[in-house]
Amino acid sequence: MINLFRKIRQENLIKNKFSKYLIYAIGEIVLVVIGILLALQINSWNQQRVEDEKEIALLTSLKSEFQHNLSTLNESIEINRKVTESCLQLTQLIRADSITKVPDLVDELLLNIGGISSFDARTGISSEIVNSGKLNILKNKDLRERLGNWLTLIGDSQEDLLFRSDNYTMNLMPFLIQRFPLANGELTKKLEHDKKNYLETYKVKSPFKSNLSQKDLMEFENQVWHHKHNHDYVVINELNIQDFILSTIEILEEELREKG
Template sequence: MISIFRKIRQKLLSQNRVTQYLVYALGEILLVTIGILIALQINSWNQQRIESNEELEILEGLKNEFENNLEELNFSITINQKVTEASVQLTHLIRSNALENDPELLDDLLVRIGTFNSFDAQTGVSSEIVNSGKLTLLKNDALRTQIVNWLTLLVDQEEDILFRSDNYTMNLMPFLMKRFPLANGDLTKKLPFDRKNYLKNYQEKSPFKFKLSEQEYLEFENQIWHHKHNNDYVSINELNLKDFLNTTLKMIKEELIKKKETR
């Protein structure tokens, strides 16, 4: 093709047809320019198609990740709400001076207040797209903000989870271990995350009885209240996370519908 253009130019110059040569040269330049623009447009379309496919993959990955997180979060919410219920029931026994009336219930409640859960979110997809810079592939500005906020919320939640665990381990447990035969709780203990029943429990009661003086009832109530108080923070955080997950999932699904409709 280039040799043909060269021959045409040489022929026009040899015939001293300058005007026609200039017109031809301009036409050739225009033709080349149009070719470049077409090539650039094709390249742009290809790039857009690649980015669109990447965005679709990211949306699908986020959808799966957030759906799994929502399932695990609901599981955690249920467990931690039971901890609150057990704390309230135990406080009622303390205030009514009825701890000795139902020792089996007392043993069970002491186990239940310690069977709390820590929601461990999956963040593989969301962290990867933020750290790799692929977040810009998401066309929805609000959704991009949600993904960044999601990772921040998880960091904030971790502080309350650690505070609850530390208080239970360093304050409540030492108090209970000096005053109650906690091993009795093993007779009825069922861990919610032991889904395949791997747990092996004690079969006989402890020969020891609980020892709690009248002066210690107030401290016992305060210890249970403080544990409930810490667990309340975790539970409220989880309920807020649930709202956030539901909102984000709705946005992701709407974006997926739009993407699939335009393909």
């Protein structure tokens, strides 16, 4: 097409038809400009397509990570629910002065209150996005803010996990060791991840019996209460994290639907 304009321009110059030459020269310039604009637009489309593909990949990876965290968190919530229930049941037995009357039940409850779970979030994808400057790839402003808040939320929850663990190890366990045959809990011990029954446990009950004074009972109640008190913070954190994860997954799914 450009060669045709050039040929016509040359013919017009030869024939001294300047006005026609000018028109064709302008037409040639316009055609070149249009070509440049089209090339720029195509390049822009290609860049946008690449950015969209990157965003979809990040959204998909984030959804997978948050779904994994939700599954792991739900398991932890269920385990910790059992700890709370066992603390409450132990308190009832203490107040009814029935600790020595139902030793088998007490052995089971003491085992349960020590079966605390700690939610260990997987944050590889979200951390990489936040720390590597990939946040700008995500167009949803709410989602970008959530990823920053997510890492903060997980970090803040670790403090309560440490309080619970330290109290159990340094306060409750020393009290129980001096007053209860804790080895009896081994008779019913079962770890969920011991799928092939590798775990070896005691098969015979301890010959020792617990004998608590009124002072011991009051301290026992306080120890159980303090353990539950620290445990409650962990439980609330997990329930808040669960709500956060569920709402984040909804946003991710909506974004993926719009881009699908």
